Amino acid sequence: MTEQLGLRERKKLETRRRIADAALGLFDERGFDRVPVTEIARAANVSEATVFNYFPSKEDLVYGGMQSYEERLLAAVAARPEGTSAVVAFREFVLEPRGALADDDGGASSAVARTARIIAGSETLQAREQRIVDQATDALAELIARDPSAPSSALSAWVTANALMGVNRAMTRLAQRLAAQGGSGLEIGRAMRKEGREAFELLERGL
Secondary structure, eight states, X not given: OHHHHHHHHXXXXXXXXXXXXXXXXXXXXXXXXXXXXXXXXXXXXXXXXXXHHHOSSTTHHHHHHXXXXXXXXXXXXXXXXXXXXXXXXXXXXXXXXXXXXXXXXXXXXXXXXXXXXXXXXXXXXXXXXXXXXXXXXXXXXXXXXXXXTSXXXXXXXXXXXXXHHHHHHHHHHHHHHHHHTTOOHHHHHHHHHHHHHHHHHHHHHHO
């Protein structure tokens, strides 16, 4: 049973990856708004219903990973050890090496650069990204407002949340620029963490 479940999960991951790869390739070639889901399904050799089983919306083909990251970031802040501020928990999560940018993987930079091109070419995707960031910022502000060491003002909590999310987004933009220049995953990750540490130090002195 365990082996069967393992095989089933592997097949699901393979299908998900095949759909995403087909979609991103088509988006990069023709633009997000010009590629219908039916064409993605055909390229991935699955049904349109299967695409939506794995990705509830067309935008999720691009932003599923980002939304998952924001959820894990908020969960890390919410579950921080007693005595650790929300600001410190946020910083530690964001600066932790992870994923493709923790390895010397040239393919990682190509993937990041491709995604950046796709987003830059679609106002629909840019609007979706802003909604994700806004929702995460509001949720973070609520967590900060409950922190005993945080300022008591709701406005101060919201300002702090926006400042922290601003560092996170700036690090993402840096990764995209370096990826477009052909840097490896390891090089990009190192540069992001260096710039991120400096930005957090600046905020901590001010905050």
